[in-house]
Amino acid sequence: MDFSRPGKPTDNGFIEAFNSKLRSECLNAHWFMSLANAQEELEDWRRHYNEDRPHSAIGYNLPIALHYPGGAASPSP
16 A cells, blocks of 8 residues: 555654654744644745755755756745
């Protein structure tokens, strides 16, 4: 199967690592006052995670550089 079995987080280590980073760096670090505030904070974290932060799995490069080799930022929503 392509999905993790219930109670078996080791089936998909990549998503478990991402979930851990999201929780520790964003969800536990902010107090959301409204849905709009939560969307704004999560978007800010997503941009930081994908555009400003080097990732060891891709040779300490920025993930955005894989999609936009010229260094352009992701398109605005």
